[in-house]
Structure formats: structure tokens, C-alpha cells
Amino acid sequence: MSQCYLFDFESGFFLAFLLLLVYEYRILCLILVKA
Incomplete structure (x- = not known):
């Protein structure tokens, strides 16, 4: 048990x-796209 x-x-x-x-990978992608 x-x-x-x-x-x-x-x-x-x-x-x-x-x-x-x-989740962290998605945030990194968003930052890269914005930059």
C-alpha cells in the first residue's frame, strides 16, 4: 500500500x-516573439 x-x-x-x-517554455517563446 x-x-x-x-x-x-x-x-x-x-x-x-x-x-x-x-509553462516556462511558453513564456520564453512569448518573450522571444515580443522582442
């Missing part, structure tokens, strides 16, 4: 990290 919870927590953290990367 604890292993399953740990796995869910890690996969959720990985997904959040990917979303953050995509």
Missing part, C-alpha cells in the same frame, strides 16, 4: 515538473 502511494506521489511530481517546464 505504501509503495503504491509513493509511486503515485512520484508520478504526480513528475507530471507537475513537466507542466512547469512546458
Whole structure:
């Protein structure tokens, strides 16, 4: 049970990290387009 919870927590953290990367990439693109 604890292993399953740990796995869910890690996969959720990985997904959040990917979303953050995509979000930062979009902001960089907007800055480049404006410049």
C-alpha cells in the first residue's frame, strides 16, 4: 500500500515538473516573439 502511494506521489511530481517546464517554455517563446 505504501509503495503504491509513493509511486503515485512520484508520478504526480513528475507530471507537475513537466507542466512547469512546458509553462516556462511558453513564456520564453512569448518573450522571444515580443522582442
